[in-house]
Amino acid sequence: MEVIAIQKSTLDGMKNELKALLEMTENAVRKYTPIFKEEKWLDNQEVCLMMDITKRTLQTYKDKGLLPYSKLNRKNYYKRSDVLSLLEAGHPYNTNDNEFIDE
Template identity: 40%
Template sequence: MEIVSIEAGTYRAMMFHFEAFARKVGALCEPHVGKRLDEWLDNQDVCLILNISPRTLQNLRETGKLPYSQINRKMYYKPEDVEKVINNVGL
């Protein structure tokens, strides 16, 4: 084990900068709190819930009846948006 000693002033300066960095990271992450991917549904989940084919799901997306988010080539849907489709479209 290697022991490194630094002056107290240098340590306090390092801690000050580290805490400032941590605050900045926290401020950047704050708007995204609660946006976890496990709360979203993918194509397969929505097809099973609505009892529809993938092509029908694509049609709902294209006509704007079902909002979605896309990450790379995969689509994700909010559960509340799927509920709205059930109530509004009558699936």
């Protein structure tokens, strides 16, 4: 077993930094937990399957601002409630009013 000796002031500094890091983590969890508990988030594949659309159509919805999304680590996520709202409104690509072409 290896024993390493450090000064008490260095140990106290490390403790303080760890406490600050823990506090920052707890604050982030406290801030974002309600968002994820209230809402189910879906990825691209889940949305395409749920709406029975292609990835290209999904991209068009995003480009036209019809379906809001959030990006996390280069991956898109959609609120389930937003997808359901779009489904209830009907598939926008089936109408010519908003420049979509019938598929």
